[in-house]
Amino acid sequence: MADLPLFIFTILSSSIGLVVSIILFFGQDIATLSSKILSAILFCLVILTVGNSLTLSTILYDYPQFFKTYTWAAFCIGPLFYLYVRTVLNQSYKLYWKDSFMFIPALLYQVHRLPFDILSRAEKLVIVKRALSNRIEFIQEAEGLLPPGWLPIIRILVLLISMFAALILLLRRRKKIFESKIQIERNKQIYRFLWVSMGLIFIGTLLVAIITFLQFIKGIFLAKMIVFVISCEILFICIYLFTQPKILYGMIGWIQMDEPVKSLQNTTFTTDQKSVENDDITYVSHYHGISILNSIETHFRENHPFTTIGYCLADLSREINVPAYLVSTVINQEFDKNFNEFVNDARFEYLKIMRLTDQNFDKYSIEYIGNSLGFGSRTSFISAVKKRTGLLPKEYLANI
Numbered sequence: 001m002a003d004l005p006l007f008i009f010t011i012l013s014s015s016i017g018l019v020v021s022i023i024l025f026f027g028q029d030i031a032t033l034s035s036k037i038l039s040a041i042l043f044c045l046v047i048l049t050v051g052n053s054l055t056l057s058t059i060l061y062d063y064p065q066f067f068k069t070y071t072w073a074a075f076c077i078g079p080l081f082y083l084y085v086r087t088v089l090n091q092s093y094k095l096y097w098k099d100s101f102m103f104i105p106a107l108l109y110q111v112h113r114l115p116f117d118i119l120s121r122a123e124k125l126v127i128v129k130r131a132l133s134n135r136i137e138f139i140q141e142a143e144g145l146l147p148p149g150w151l152p153i154i155r156i157l158v159l160l161i162s163m164f165a166a167l168i169l170l171l172r173r174r175k176k177i178f179e180s181k182i183q184i185e186r187n188k189q190i191y192r193f194l195w196v197s198m199g200l201i202f203i204g205t206l207l208v209a210i211i212t213f214l215q216f217i218k219g220i221f222l223a224k225m226i227v228f229v230i231s232c233e234i235l236f237i238c239i240y241l242f243t244q245p246k247i248l249y250g251m252i253g254w255i256q257m258d259e260p261v262k263s264l265q266n267t268t269f270t271t272d273q274k275s276v277e278n279d280d281i282t283y284v285s286h287y288h289g290i291s292i293l294n295s296i297e298t299h300f301r302e303n304h305p306f307t308t309i310g311y312c313l314a315d316l317s318r319e320i321n322v323p324a325y326l327v328s329t330v331i332n333q334e335f336d337k338n339f340n341e342f343v344n345d346a347r348f349e350y351l352k353i354m355r356l357t358d359q360n361f362d363k364y365s366i367e368y369i370g371n372s373l374g375f376g377s378r379t380s381f382i383s384a385v386k387k388r389t390g391l392l393p394k395e396y397l398a399n400i
Helices: 004-026 035-054 073-092 097-112 123-134 135-142 149-177 185-218 223-244 245-249 287-304 313-320 322-333 339-357 366-373 378-389 393-398
Strands: none
Touching: 004 035, 004 097, 004 223, 035 073, 035 223, 035 245, 073 097, 073 185, 097 149, 123 287, 135 149, 149 185, 185 223, 185 245, 185 366, 287 313, 287 322, 313 322, 322 339, 339 366, 339 378, 366 378, 366 393, 378 393
């Protein structure tokens, strides 16, 4: 019963982390590359929390095949965090193929544990009992191909090297975010979040390294501390995202330009055509952004597709023949809005046109007007008006 508070805390943090991870990965409004990488980081932290918790119970005696199956996740967190920082700062919508090399340590770990995996259940159980009773052997992770004690050192080195690489990226990009002519507050918030997240993972890494060292020197088992530290990391990230959800949409404006701008609408084309056509560019270039933006605005102005009930990002992507992730990226960076907010803006602008040009407008019901704008029901139209203006539809319509 002494472990009950830790058990409850672990279950709570892991459940919250898993739910947030799923939302980040599959949520349509925040389906950016950076949110998917952050989802993977949270998922790895959840795997590590649950996996380390198994050593505090008797489950491994019944299922010895699960012994340290979670360790691969520890090799992924560092590279994933570096990619997350780089993706956010570079406003990337894709990764380089060579980024896969960062996960070679995780793959090599699976090779390392092959001798254990091919053992019979009885042989695995012997190793598990010996490791759980002899904490030094547990820490040295001698059940694989590598010499005892090497694996925890390599794991911590991978994390520290990744943190150092992320630190360099953050320091290099600070000037563009804080000292450029265009100051964008949300970009500063995201930059601070990256620092806080890196500090949290770095401190967690140091604590785990210290705990591992103490276990090796003193022979005491401190898995509870490791579980608690990782659980705290999960909760902190989730709470931060809950209080600052807009950071999930990524940095706004076009900060990859020599002189960052907040909007492309009042800029001229200055990007080198050769760089635009370079397949190594992982972000939306100035030239490409203007092209996509013009396609969206022309399509909206001439065809009013947003008046279709249930209109979604996939529809717009198909109609202008631009991949959905590029459409979403341009809308996020240019307007600081997700797709639904952008479409609703267009609907309310169209409502003003209807009000001025349709002689029968005053005869229409609220439901008819809402459907004409693309809202699926009277309730959704009323909710959209109240959220936008704080007024009821009748009051709002009387003022336009």
